[in-house]
Amino acid sequence: MMKSVTLLSSLVFMAILHMGCNQGSSSEQGQNSEGKKLVVGATMLSMQNEFIVNVADEMEKKANESNVELIVVDAERSPLKQVEQVESFIAQKVDAIILNPCEVEASSPAVTKAMAAKIPIINVNSATSAKPTAFVGSDDVESGRIAMKYIAEKLGGKGNVVMMHGLMGQAAQIQREQGAQEILKQYPNMKLLAHQTAGWDRAKGMALMENWIQSYGNQINAVFAQNDEMGMGAVKALTDAGLKNKVIVVSIDAIPDALQAVKKGTLDATVFQNAQQQGSKAIETAIRIAKGESYEKETLIPFQLVTKENLAKFLN
Template sequence: MKLKYVLFVSMLMLGFSCNEKKSDKIIIGVSMLSMQNEFIQQVADALEKSAATSQVELIIVDAERSSLKQVEQVESFISQQVDAIILNPCEFEASSPAVDKAKKAGIPIVNVNSSTKSKPDAFVGSDDAESANMAMELIAKKLGGKGNIVMIQGYMGQAAQLDRERGAKTVLAKYPGLKLLATQTGEWDRAKSMALMENWIQSYGDQIQAVFAQNDEMGLGAVQ
């Protein structure tokens, strides 16, 4: 993901240059899904690094996986009269009010890495359904279209989880010989996914022919 592009899009949405402001800097509020997640922390670090080379001041806060807290954080950004908001949504549905409130206040909002039901001014991220489709097609090819699969999912209700599940199941529907033996959340976390995989191995043993993990951290946990 191009984090400089995220900042560029945020500033572009403002419709004015830094020189036209009373302040020398553009202030952008950033609400992140969970700073306990390694990938999300890396995104936040990269945003700060990019901001350091721009006329941008970031206010980064941790939603701690709570969509309610995330909405409250956006309300706080609105009260602080930030120039733009970057949102890393907790949930597809429940984080949507954050987008609605920002747009109603006339503050540009950019969603990063995950989407919401309400449409932001811009979105920066990948096509989760397509990437899951490609990964499951590879599994289907490796198994010759027949075998048992377990699926480790991300945070339930987050757009990335929903879209990756949808993309994977689209492929499963094409191969009657493929069976989804079990599915459960690993919360995008390596350690939790390792524990989950250990439980599945105890329950299913060599019945498991493949593991579909919705991100690399969980995949590494399953391998361990």
Template sequence: MKRWMIALASATALLTSSAMAQEKIKIGAAPYGLNAEFMQIWAAALQEHPAVKSGEVELTVFDGRYDALVQQDQFKTMVTQKYNAIIFAPIDVDAGAAAVQSASDAGIPVIGSNTRVNSDLLTSYVGSDDTISGYMEAKTVLDKIGCKGNVVILEGPVGQSAQISRLEGNKKALAECPDVKVLEDQTANWSRAEAQTLMENWLTAHPKQINGVIGQNDEMALGAIEAIKAAGLDVKSFAIAGIDGITDALHAVKAGEMTSILQDARAQAQGALDLAIFNAKKGDYKPQSDIWTTYKDMPWNDGKEKIYNVPWTPVTAENVDQLLATRK
């Protein structure tokens, strides 16, 4: 009888030990919203991460619905359910700080990705420098119009870090062309439909006066293109720029209708997930994504960096087909 009890106890201990060894790391991703293609690519890249596909990580992707309060509620859920780490792309640079604080108070590491938050409590951040892209896109427009004429600016959601930094870059480029006038400057909230409506209104208010369109993302630049076409105007007579390298924008670049800069959603997402796992396992982890070998200028450095900057890639006639091939 005693031998049977000892054997049962040993078997139970073995099963318990095995279950603990196989316990998944629970990670939540909180992007600001999933309506547009860029963040859909970002979310899909998380699901394709080797640690998720192997079952090592149990991943939940939330939809922030472009609302800071929704994101705060999602953080409360993740804190209550004791997630091991959180990846955060906030809609608002200031409002997101309260969410990070709540996770930090619960001892949950938060990795920033894509958009920034005004908080010193982030463990790490993986994204791209939006001031640089704002300057780059505006410069392509200004170069095309010869540093003279009139432009309009379509901004992202006011208060989001990308809107703030890209506008800073836009203004830096505009300062180099004092003869260029900004006729209109308004947010279209990253939305193609909102941008189309704004551009239709601006074309009516400023007939034959708009030479360039600075769209702080591709969706808005594409909305402006639709408005121009609907007005019966020649798109190629305008200088139009966007940022992100989404699929429709790549086709528009190929058609000579606009310029774009690729923001690597996959690298931002998978890099952040590697860092989330690294922190959840308290450093006992080697990165599994191939993005660390893709970008030699962004070394892993034992997961200890506070900021990992993913480089921008201008979309060109030479690389557009290669980029399109990744979307098939």
């Protein structure tokens, strides 16, 4: 009898021990080497920008799933404010920092300061000239090529194009222009009639398009807007002027508004940038680095052209 009780006690003890091990492994994914909950600070370019909000939402979701505390702050398009926010994260001794840079050069001191403080810093969606610990995003040159190639094919290789830039000096603006210019060089009968910044903003995109309509009128054959917000502004201005059916408009990001506009036929195409993967992979990378695990120094998520033909797979 004593033997069976002892055996039973041992089995119960082993079961409890086993349960304890299992529970530990599931909750430990968000813990640092001292067993404390990991804290990640994230500074985002602008929470007025729908795509950036989508990335931040995915980061929140992944952080919650991984039992990580995520502190998200809005840089409000100010690189100076962004650098101060990173200094604040360093003072708080966070385990990792995620930077969604406002500018290539002006946001670089944020990276330098974090690296000097030995806190891993992960750039998400956009680059800086200072090299971070890791980068998660997409190749913006590729998106510019995809958009301009579609325009060139639709115009049969000849016509006048206007290009709306994002915030000047930001990586996406520089690289999307680079990709578009590469394609334009291949089509000598395509002319860049005008190009100017509308700061990633819908209202500014609309105002700029209204100015171009006044200046060039029927000479404009296509618009390449470096993001959907500006593209939607251009569509509104062209529609109001009764010119939309004569002008091709292509933009980048595939935000819900843009997908609906492609469905309606007011926006000819958009280029899908995967906010869900950028957000979740940024958090995954931050956790891996903070825990001293192996990680990818560069995670590139491909862009995809979205037209009426393949729209269904991008609509939720």
